[in-house]
Amino acid sequence: MNDHHVSTAASPAAEADEVRRFWRGLGLPGLVDVHTHFMPERVLRKVWDYFDTQGPLTGGLEWPITYRQEEAERSAVLRAFGVRAFTSMLYPHKPGMARWLNEWAADFAARTPGCLHTATLFPEPGVEAYVREAVEAGARVFKAHVQVGAYDPADELLRPAWGLLAEAGIPVVIHCGSGPAPGKHTGPEPVARVLARHPELRLIVAHLGMPEYEDFLGLAERFGQVRLDTTMAFTDFTEKLMPFPHRALPRLSALGDRVLLGSDFPNIPYRYVEQLRALERLELGPEWLRAVCHDNAARLFGL
């Protein structure tokens, strides 16, 4: 770790105070963060290396990871922030990985207070079986990464898995926007095809669909079970790169019961509190913030 990587982190206690003041000021019992990454150490190190070398999927951006700590410390940081529930977003980039990742995630959730048991999937033979196994083992949320996985979410192989998840009412956080860099199947169109077949599927569009914000708002307006997570949106880092169009704020406000706090912790190039401040700066009001930072997810996951 070099100095550059720690320069954005305030003293942990001071930052925890700042985060707690934020949710206490709203009269909330804490935060729920639907987009945090925990994965097997070896995989996470590879992800961090990728950000360090500014690979093409990061848009070639300088991306110093702020919370480059051991796993136990990272989950302790979230608890110190008062994050009541969080996820362990993990995802395969090739076939043959998802089942193993799901086994790890089930164990992680069992040993980590506050973690919502997370699972993932990939278009491959056997996907329906391991998705069913994960659901039966108690998975509460899935993660799909269309950009890193480089697959079409409407791939025929995924059809039974989406059907199963729609029926079970289990939310799927899906990275499907073309940010920070486009993939072969990113953008609203493939997701629209999935929703045409499975209109009840509870997709949570990660990063508010950046940079195709308005198209994904449109999908949420059309499909009542589609939600959006705020991950990295509105922060100075993102606004410089892929600004949210000001004219779309009223639509975001109107969808206030289907927008969920997400952060991308620990893989963020700034402090956690910046995500919260960025949402506050929108001036959509305390009611909107309460719903987004806690109540919507608490309702969705029955917390």
Ligand SMILES: [Zn+2]
């Ligand atoms: Zn993420």
